[in-house]
Amino acid sequence: MTSAPQTLLQAPTPALVLDETRLTANIRRMEGHLAPFDVTFRPHVKTAKSPDVLRAVFDGTGPITVSTLMEAHRFAEAGFNDILYAVGIVPSKLDAVRALADAGVRMQIILDDADIARAVADAITGNSGITVLIEVDCDGHRSGVAPEADELLVIGRTLAEAGLLGGVLTHAGESYSCEGADAIAAHAEIERAGLVHAAERLRAAGLPCPIVSMGSTPTALFVRALDGITEVRAGVYIFQDLVMAGIGVCRPEEIALSVLATVIGYQKAQGRLVIDAGWMAMSRDRGTAAQRVDQGYGLVCDAGGTIIGDLIVTGANQEHGLVGRRDGTPLDLSAYPIGTRLRVLPNHACATAAQHPAYLLTDTGGAVTARWPRFSGW
Structure with missing residues (x-):
């Protein structure tokens, strides 16, 4: 392994610098904001891609969120054993997910399509160590099924019958277009309310929904109520950046x-x-x-x-x-x-x-x- 230079004046350039004081302050800020709420925090490691960085965030073996199967594999090798792969699953990736579960990792995957739900249900049994969350689109940002969509219940029944349904998940990507604490907090409420509504619809249909997972760095840091939410996710908060500064999340x-x-x-x-x-x-x-x-x-x-x-x-x-x-x-x-x-x-x-x-x-x-x-x- 390459050793670290003693000072930045000795470092070859360009190089990526991480200020430990600011890193620690950012981590403590998130901890402090979420402390009053009775929720699990599942940090997203897609930016860090480093077990050393994650060990600065918390002691333990999870839970964490990943956006690639490479991340899942490398963090599992580092001892993290509770992993959410938060990108829509396709059948061709199930073997890699199954291998991680067989190695003792508690794996969660997500999907938002009834046909994919059927394919996953056909390929995986409920005792595999794998659970599935339904991705919900609360703000029209990217992917997910609408909280009011009939397909939500179709997907839910398919997964529940296979013993795979773990709950619902959303990402409030449009929060990155907000500016200021009040606007971000209002968007966090849109995210929370939409996701909780999806969870309530599943439960009203007699389907289990133990996990209700929301998250983005802006909404996680500015949310004012988390009623009905069981889990919060965020990633870039560890480092912050100029986009976050531009919308008032940090200086x-x-x-x-x-x-x-x-x-x-x-x-x-x-x-x-x-x-x-x-x-x-x-x-x-x-x-x-x-x-x-x-x-x-x-x-x-x-x-x-x-x-x-x-x-x-x-x-x-x-x-x-x-x-x-x-x-x-x-x-x-x-x-x-x-x-x-x-x-x-x-x-x-x-x-x-x-x-x-x-x-x-x-x-x-x-x-x-x-x-x-x-x-x-x-």
């Missing part, structure tokens, strides 16, 4: 993840810096472009993680990033000699982290205290 200063880069040259006519972190290091995600403040490809900090005014990554090629002021006025290039280290806060933590093989964990003094490997793939 940019609370973002724990950044990309370390080096100034390698200048665009002198435009008064811009050239750094060695392009879209291969930052990703092409431009999630803040539609927000009130466009952060380009990322907000620029000094090597210690302090934001430098309105400096952003204004453009990105594969291995080159261009740093300038948001309004386009030229920089004083002499303030940033070639070799200067900068850090860039990401628009989308999931997409940026996916570009890197490891996190460099740093303490409040900027020392690198550990190198935490992360994986990728499906």
Whole structure:
């Protein structure tokens, strides 16, 4: 295993930096918000993709949420044995799910289609260690069956007859389009009410529905009531990012993840810096472009993680990033000699982290205290 450099000045760039103080604060914030509610918390590991990061979240072997079977496999190898695979299942993936269950993992899968429910029921018995949640669409964001749909009960009966029905699940993806605590809290109530209504319809039809699982980072952090909910999920809260900051979920200063880069040259006519972190290091995600403040490809900090005014990554090629002021006025290039280290806060933590093989964990003094490997793939 590659050892960690002692300081960020010694680290090859670009590199993925994880601020331990901010990481811990983000974790404690979620714990504190959910503590008054009698619900299970099932963190989503799709951004982290690292058992080391998850062990900073809690002690134990689960429960966790994954978005790929690779994540399920790697976290199971690390000892986590209560796993929800929160992407709609297809029959071709059932063998991989069954193998995990046979290895002693409590596996939950999701679906939203009556034909797929029949295929799963035909392929898996109720004593397999696998349960199924019906995905419910509470806000028209992505996938799932509507809470009022007749298909909800058709799916429920099919799964219940096979001894597989575990409950219902939703993801309030449209909460990412809200702005401010009140708007997010209102959307959290839409999510909660819609999902609970789906659960009540199943129960009224004589079908079991022990699990009622909702979640997204915005709604998990701003929800004001969780009546009828048994479980909450969230993932990016661990790191936060500029999209979350743009809708008021966090402040940019609370973002724990950044990309370390080096100034390698200048665009002198435009008064811009050239750094060695392009879209291969930052990703092409431009999630803040539609927000009130466009952060380009990322907000620029000094090597210690302090934001430098309105400096952003204004453009990105594969291995080159261009740093300038948001309004386009030229920089004083002499303030940033070639070799200067900068850090860039990401628009989308999931997409940026996916570009890197490891996190460099740093303490409040900027020392690198550990190198935490992360994986990728499906």
